Amino acid sequence: MLACFLSLTLQAQNAVTVQPKIMVVPYVTEGVDIRQTIESDPNIRVVMSKIREAFDKRGFTTVDFEAKLKAQSANNALSQGAQSDLKSMVIQGSGADIFVEAEYVPTFSSSGNSVKIIMKAVDVSTGSALASKDAYFGPKYTEDMGLLAGIAMERVADEFLSTIQMKFNDIVQNGRSINIDFKIGATSSLTMNTDVGSDSLPLSDVLEMWMGDHAYQNNYHIQGTTDLEMIFDDVRIPLKDHNGNNYNINKFGLEILKFVRSLGLQIDRQTKNNTLVITFK
Helix, strand or coil, rough: CCCHHHHHHHHHHCCCCCEEEEEEECCCCCCCCCHHHHCHHHHHHHHHHHHHHHHHHHCEEEEEEHHHHHHHHHHHHCHHHHHHCCCHHHHCEEEEEEEEEEEEECCCCCCCCCEEEEEEEEECCCEEEEEEEEEEEECCCCCCCCHHHHHHHHHHHHCCCCCCCCHHHHHHCCCEEEEEEEEEECCCCCCCCCCCCCCEEEEEHHHHHHHHHHHHHEEEEEEEEEEEEEEEEEEEEECECCCCCCCCCHHHHHHHHHHHCCCCCEEEEEEECCCCEEEEC
Protein backbone atom coordinates (compact mmCIF):
# COMPACT_ATOMS: atom_id res chain seq x y z
CA MET A 1 0.00 0.00 0.00
CA LEU A 2 2.82 2.41 0.89
CA ALA A 3 4.68 1.57 -2.32
CA CYS A 4 1.53 2.24 -4.32
CA PHE A 5 1.03 5.59 -2.59
CA LEU A 6 4.65 6.62 -3.25
CA SER A 7 4.31 5.61 -6.89
CA LEU A 8 1.17 7.69 -7.33
CA THR A 9 2.83 10.64 -5.58
CA LEU A 10 5.82 10.53 -7.92
CA GLN A 11 3.52 10.30 -10.94
CA ALA A 12 1.59 13.34 -9.72
CA GLN A 13 4.82 15.29 -9.23
CA ASN A 14 6.02 14.38 -12.73
CA ALA A 15 2.66 15.46 -14.16
CA VAL A 16 2.88 18.98 -12.73
CA THR A 17 1.81 21.42 -15.44
CA VAL A 18 4.27 24.12 -16.46
CA GLN A 19 2.22 27.26 -17.02
CA PRO A 20 3.35 29.91 -19.50
CA LYS A 21 4.06 33.47 -18.42
CA ILE A 22 1.64 35.69 -20.39
CA MET A 23 1.72 39.37 -21.36
CA VAL A 24 -1.39 41.14 -22.67
CA VAL A 25 -0.57 43.57 -25.47
CA PRO A 26 -2.94 46.07 -27.11
CA TYR A 27 -3.44 45.76 -30.86
CA VAL A 28 -2.18 48.68 -32.95
CA THR A 29 -1.89 49.07 -36.71
CA GLU A 30 1.60 49.09 -38.22
CA GLY A 31 3.50 52.35 -37.80
CA VAL A 32 1.25 53.66 -35.02
CA ASP A 33 2.91 54.86 -31.79
CA ILE A 34 1.69 52.35 -29.21
CA ARG A 35 2.35 54.70 -26.30
CA GLN A 36 0.16 57.38 -27.81
CA THR A 37 -2.59 54.81 -28.47
CA ILE A 38 -2.63 53.69 -24.84
CA GLU A 39 -2.44 57.21 -23.44
CA SER A 40 -5.18 58.61 -25.72
CA ASP A 41 -7.84 56.07 -24.74
CA PRO A 42 -8.12 55.17 -21.03
CA ASN A 43 -10.60 52.41 -21.91
CA ILE A 44 -7.79 50.49 -23.61
CA ARG A 45 -5.85 50.41 -20.34
CA VAL A 46 -8.98 49.31 -18.48
CA VAL A 47 -9.70 46.51 -20.94
CA MET A 48 -6.07 45.28 -20.83
CA SER A 49 -6.33 45.24 -17.04
CA LYS A 50 -9.57 43.22 -17.13
CA ILE A 51 -7.99 40.62 -19.40
CA ARG A 52 -4.99 40.31 -17.07
CA GLU A 53 -7.33 39.99 -14.08
CA ALA A 54 -9.14 37.09 -15.77
CA PHE A 55 -5.80 35.33 -16.37
CA ASP A 56 -4.49 36.07 -12.86
CA LYS A 57 -7.67 34.73 -11.29
CA ARG A 58 -7.00 31.40 -12.98
CA GLY A 59 -3.49 31.12 -11.59
CA PHE A 60 -1.50 32.27 -14.62
CA THR A 61 1.50 34.56 -14.17
CA THR A 62 1.09 37.76 -16.20
CA VAL A 63 3.51 40.50 -17.18
CA ASP A 64 2.41 44.15 -17.07
CA PHE A 65 2.89 45.45 -20.62
CA GLU A 66 2.40 49.10 -19.70
CA ALA A 67 5.08 48.91 -16.98
CA LYS A 68 7.50 47.21 -19.40
CA LEU A 69 6.69 49.83 -22.03
CA LYS A 70 7.50 52.69 -19.67
CA ALA A 71 10.74 51.02 -18.61
CA GLN A 72 11.77 50.42 -22.22
CA SER A 73 10.99 54.03 -23.15
CA ALA A 74 12.97 55.36 -20.18
CA ASN A 75 16.03 53.21 -20.90
CA ASN A 76 16.23 53.87 -24.62
CA ALA A 77 16.51 57.09 -26.58
CA LEU A 78 14.45 55.90 -29.52
CA SER A 79 14.55 57.67 -32.84
CA GLN A 80 11.28 58.44 -34.62
CA GLY A 81 12.00 55.63 -37.07
CA ALA A 82 12.15 53.11 -34.26
CA GLN A 83 8.78 53.96 -32.74
CA SER A 84 6.86 51.30 -34.67
CA ASP A 85 9.40 48.73 -33.45
CA LEU A 86 8.89 49.56 -29.78
CA LYS A 87 6.13 47.01 -29.33
CA SER A 88 8.29 44.11 -30.51
CA MET A 89 11.22 45.35 -28.40
CA VAL A 90 9.05 45.29 -25.27
CA ILE A 91 7.69 41.83 -26.11
CA GLN A 92 11.11 40.32 -26.73
CA GLY A 93 12.54 41.79 -23.54
CA SER A 94 9.55 41.01 -21.33
CA GLY A 95 10.47 37.51 -20.19
CA ALA A 96 7.00 36.33 -21.22
CA ASP A 97 6.54 33.00 -22.98
CA ILE A 98 3.35 34.05 -24.75
CA PHE A 99 1.80 37.40 -25.57
CA VAL A 100 -1.90 37.89 -26.11
CA GLU A 101 -2.63 40.66 -28.58
CA ALA A 102 -6.04 42.12 -27.81
CA GLU A 103 -8.12 44.51 -29.91
CA TYR A 104 -10.82 46.44 -28.08
CA VAL A 105 -13.87 47.25 -30.22
CA PRO A 106 -16.61 49.29 -28.47
CA THR A 107 -20.09 49.85 -29.89
CA PHE A 108 -22.24 52.73 -28.66
CA SER A 109 -25.95 52.82 -29.50
CA SER A 110 -29.31 53.99 -28.19
CA SER A 111 -30.11 50.42 -27.18
CA GLY A 112 -27.01 50.19 -24.98
CA ASN A 113 -23.25 49.83 -25.24
CA SER A 114 -21.29 46.70 -26.15
CA VAL A 115 -17.69 45.52 -26.04
CA LYS A 116 -15.94 43.08 -28.33
CA ILE A 117 -12.41 41.89 -27.56
CA ILE A 118 -10.50 40.10 -30.34
CA MET A 119 -7.61 38.09 -28.90
CA LYS A 120 -4.70 36.19 -30.46
CA ALA A 121 -2.12 34.26 -28.42
CA VAL A 122 1.37 34.19 -29.95
CA ASP A 123 4.56 32.36 -28.96
CA VAL A 124 7.10 35.08 -28.14
CA SER A 125 10.10 33.04 -29.29
CA THR A 126 8.87 32.05 -32.75
CA GLY A 127 5.94 34.36 -33.52
CA SER A 128 3.70 31.34 -34.12
CA ALA A 129 -0.02 31.81 -33.44
CA LEU A 130 -1.23 29.44 -30.71
CA ALA A 131 -4.87 30.37 -30.17
CA SER A 132 -7.50 32.98 -30.97
CA LYS A 133 -10.78 33.93 -29.34
CA ASP A 134 -13.38 36.71 -29.44
CA ALA A 135 -15.08 37.91 -26.25
CA TYR A 136 -18.34 39.86 -26.43
CA PHE A 137 -20.89 41.35 -24.07
CA GLY A 138 -23.77 43.79 -24.50
CA PRO A 139 -25.73 45.78 -25.23
CA LYS A 140 -26.16 47.22 -21.74
CA TYR A 141 -27.04 50.68 -20.52
CA THR A 142 -23.74 51.62 -18.93
CA GLU A 143 -20.72 53.78 -19.69
CA ASP A 144 -18.50 51.45 -17.67
CA MET A 145 -16.56 49.72 -20.47
CA GLY A 146 -14.43 47.94 -17.88
CA LEU A 147 -17.55 46.26 -16.51
CA LEU A 148 -18.56 45.09 -19.97
CA ALA A 149 -15.02 43.89 -20.74
CA GLY A 150 -14.81 42.00 -17.46
CA ILE A 151 -18.07 40.13 -18.09
CA ALA A 152 -17.02 39.39 -21.68
CA MET A 153 -13.70 37.93 -20.50
CA GLU A 154 -15.28 35.78 -17.81
CA ARG A 155 -17.38 34.10 -20.49
CA VAL A 156 -14.40 32.94 -22.61
CA ALA A 157 -11.32 32.96 -20.34
CA ASP A 158 -11.49 29.28 -19.32
CA GLU A 159 -11.76 28.02 -22.89
CA PHE A 160 -9.13 30.44 -24.23
CA LEU A 161 -6.59 29.67 -21.49
CA SER A 162 -7.25 25.95 -21.80
CA THR A 163 -6.28 26.11 -25.49
CA ILE A 164 -3.17 28.17 -24.70
CA GLN A 165 -2.13 25.71 -21.98
CA MET A 166 -2.63 22.73 -24.29
CA LYS A 167 -0.43 24.31 -26.99
CA PHE A 168 2.19 25.29 -24.40
CA ASN A 169 2.21 21.76 -22.97
CA ASP A 170 3.11 20.50 -26.45
CA ILE A 171 6.00 23.00 -26.59
CA VAL A 172 7.26 21.89 -23.18
CA GLN A 173 7.11 18.22 -24.15
CA ASN A 174 8.12 18.31 -27.82
CA GLY A 175 9.91 21.64 -28.25
CA ARG A 176 9.13 24.70 -30.32
CA SER A 177 8.65 24.24 -34.06
CA ILE A 178 10.72 26.42 -36.39
CA ASN A 179 11.45 26.41 -40.12
CA ILE A 180 15.03 26.49 -41.44
CA ASP A 181 15.78 27.28 -45.08
CA PHE A 182 19.37 26.64 -46.20
CA LYS A 183 20.15 28.44 -49.46
CA ILE A 184 23.20 28.68 -51.71
CA GLY A 185 24.03 32.32 -52.46
CA ALA A 186 24.02 33.57 -56.04
CA THR A 187 27.81 34.13 -56.06
CA SER A 188 28.73 30.98 -54.09
CA SER A 189 30.66 28.12 -55.68
CA LEU A 190 28.93 25.62 -53.39
CA THR A 191 26.02 23.30 -54.07
CA MET A 192 24.22 20.95 -51.68
CA ASN A 193 26.27 18.14 -53.27
CA THR A 194 29.65 19.75 -52.55
CA ASP A 195 31.81 17.57 -50.28
CA VAL A 196 32.66 19.36 -47.02
CA GLY A 197 34.11 18.57 -43.60
CA SER A 198 36.75 16.10 -42.48
CA ASP A 199 34.69 13.17 -43.80
CA SER A 200 34.20 14.79 -47.24
CA LEU A 201 30.45 14.23 -47.30
CA PRO A 202 27.89 16.20 -49.36
CA LEU A 203 26.81 19.43 -47.66
CA SER A 204 23.16 18.30 -47.50
CA ASP A 205 24.11 15.11 -45.66
CA VAL A 206 26.35 17.01 -43.24
CA LEU A 207 23.51 19.42 -42.46
CA GLU A 208 21.06 16.59 -41.84
CA MET A 209 23.47 14.74 -39.54
CA TRP A 210 24.05 17.94 -37.54
CA MET A 211 20.30 18.54 -37.32
CA GLY A 212 19.79 15.01 -36.02
CA ASP A 213 22.25 15.70 -33.22
CA HIS A 214 20.92 19.17 -32.29
CA ALA A 215 17.15 19.22 -32.96
CA TYR A 216 15.23 18.71 -29.73
CA GLN A 217 14.69 14.97 -29.18
CA ASN A 218 16.02 14.39 -32.72
CA ASN A 219 12.72 15.79 -33.99
CA TYR A 220 12.94 17.36 -37.45
CA HIS A 221 11.44 17.00 -40.92
CA ILE A 222 12.92 17.79 -44.35
CA GLN A 223 10.51 19.27 -46.87
CA GLY A 224 12.90 18.89 -49.77
CA THR A 225 16.43 19.27 -51.14
CA THR A 226 17.75 20.58 -54.45
CA ASP A 227 21.24 21.54 -55.63
CA LEU A 228 20.75 25.07 -54.29
CA GLU A 229 18.36 24.72 -51.35
CA MET A 230 17.45 22.48 -48.42
CA ILE A 231 14.29 23.16 -46.42
CA PHE A 232 13.56 21.85 -42.93
CA ASP A 233 9.87 22.69 -42.47
CA ASP A 234 9.68 21.45 -38.86
CA VAL A 235 12.69 21.57 -36.53
CA ARG A 236 12.04 21.36 -32.79
CA ILE A 237 14.12 23.46 -30.41
CA PRO A 238 13.92 23.30 -26.60
CA LEU A 239 11.94 25.71 -24.44
CA LYS A 240 14.93 26.28 -22.12
CA ASP A 241 18.70 25.89 -22.43
CA HIS A 242 20.89 23.84 -20.07
CA ASN A 243 21.02 26.77 -17.62
CA GLY A 244 17.23 27.14 -17.49
CA ASN A 245 17.20 30.31 -19.59
CA ASN A 246 14.71 30.86 -22.41
CA TYR A 247 15.90 29.35 -25.68
CA ASN A 248 14.91 30.82 -29.03
CA ILE A 249 15.40 30.67 -32.78
CA ASN A 250 18.27 33.18 -32.70
CA LYS A 251 20.26 31.04 -30.27
CA PHE A 252 19.73 28.01 -32.49
CA GLY A 253 20.92 30.09 -35.45
CA LEU A 254 24.09 30.92 -33.51
CA GLU A 255 24.79 27.21 -33.04
CA ILE A 256 24.42 26.72 -36.80
CA LEU A 257 26.82 29.61 -37.42
CA LYS A 258 29.47 28.04 -35.14
CA PHE A 259 29.11 24.68 -36.88
CA VAL A 260 29.32 26.11 -40.40
CA ARG A 261 32.43 28.08 -39.47
CA SER A 262 34.01 24.86 -38.17
CA LEU A 263 33.60 23.54 -41.72
CA GLY A 264 35.47 26.56 -43.08
CA LEU A 265 32.31 28.01 -44.65
CA GLN A 266 30.59 31.39 -44.30
CA ILE A 267 26.88 32.20 -44.08
CA ASP A 268 24.41 35.04 -43.71
CA ARG A 269 21.50 34.61 -41.24
CA GLN A 270 18.06 36.16 -41.34
CA THR A 271 15.22 35.51 -38.91
CA LYS A 272 11.57 36.33 -39.43
CA ASN A 273 9.01 35.03 -36.95
CA ASN A 274 9.60 31.27 -36.81
CA THR A 275 11.70 30.99 -39.98
CA LEU A 276 15.50 31.00 -40.04
CA VAL A 277 17.09 31.58 -43.46
CA ILE A 278 20.72 30.51 -43.82
CA THR A 279 22.51 31.62 -47.01
CA PHE A 280 25.90 30.15 -47.87
CA LYS A 281 28.33 32.67 -49.29
